[in-house]
Amino acid sequence: MATSTRFRGPILGFALFLNLIVLAYFKYYLFFAAEISRAAGFDVNIATIYLPIGISFYTFTQIAFLVDTYHDKVKELNFIHYLLFVTYFPHLIAGPILHHAEMMQQFRTKSIYRLKAENISVGLTIFIIGLFKKVVLADGIAPFVGPIFDAPAGAAAPGMAAAWVGALAYTLQLYFDFSGYSDMAIGLSRMFGIILPLNFASPYKAESIIEFWRRWHMTLSRFLRDYLYFALGGSHRGTARRYANLFITMLLGGIWHGAGWTFLLWGAVHGVLLTLNHAFRAVAGGTRPASARPAWIRAAFVLGTFILVTMAWVLFRAPDVTAAFRILSSMVGWHGFEGSVPLNAACGSGYCSPSCGSPRIRRPSCATGGRPWRCRKVSPLC
Secondary structure, three states, rough: HHHHHHHHHHHHHHHHHHHOOOOOHHHHHHHHHHHHHHHHOOOOOOOOOOOOOOOOHHHHHHHHHHHHHOOOOOOOOHHHHHHHHEEEEEOOOOOOOOOHHHHHHHHHHHHHOOOOOHHHHHHHHHHHHHHHHHHHHHHHHHHEEEEEEEOOOOOOOOOOHHHHHHHHHHHHHHHHHHHHHHHHHHHHHHHOOOOOOOOOOOHHHHOOHHHHHOOHHHHHHHHHHHHHHOOOOOOOOHHHHHHHHHHHHHHHHHHHHHHOOHHHHHHHHHHHHHHHHHHHHHHHHOOOOOOHHHHHHHHHHHHHHHHHHHHHOOOOOOOOHHHHHHHHHOOOOOOOOOOOOOOHHHHHHHOHHHHHHHHHHOOEEEOOOOOEEEOOOOOOOO
């Protein structure tokens, strides 16, 4: 027993290393290789690496299982149930992130292996709702997003109005897309009699950044809290260390979403916002119940939180840091209300500018210097 206890820590460390190194290779190798070659000033022919579907999700599920096994919290040790838990397909595209304690015990129930009309009815309803969110709402909003975020490198900044339309459109598109996929996963699982955790709870109704992360991608927030924030020490090592742990957690959470400086900055921004939110609550002496606040104050809090979240989403969506700051600068009015976008951007990518006519009217072509240009993709903004 002493020998077993002695090697538990190194075995856990090695198992975590194996999971993380595989994730790092597939998800981050190309990014770091490109950055190193760019910094060194030479070109490297890097082979394409295809990312396995769902690798981020089943890596997290395995890490949680390993850590809880180390702490003797795992009750279900059936290997077949473990394989089913890790490879459970409905959630691998976009979550929710599953936890062994709420999943593996369901696999022991024999009734889930028999189809039931009630489960199929309820599950199909939830699935259709998610499909509607994704296909009708998210995909319907998408044409308003691309022209702003996917402008060619070097394109002039959009005006304030266009930048806000693009940012707000992406804010809604992301929610309907992400929550739609989660609803489809929950509905599909329910058809099999499996209950998955909810992943969204009207996040844009949040009155603070703290509340936003209790409503947005809730299973990710749970994982980051339980297996990263608490592992770093949580709030048990002083106020300064607590805020540092909170910032580090959100920074790594940003990197988890994707390989790029924009994701790193997005995580850093939310780390700062969460830290400031907690610090404000500490100075203000805690938080009053929402019901105790006047309605106009609650509305102001919701609006302020929504604006901060929307501006942060620009970092999440933009192809690079330069594009992100170009859009953000437009959102604060740096480039005027209407802005100015060159014709090649307007006609080549669907970008909207005064040279294409009124932003409220679709224009099939633009003209400059007497030369007609045919727009290959006309944005709904034009």
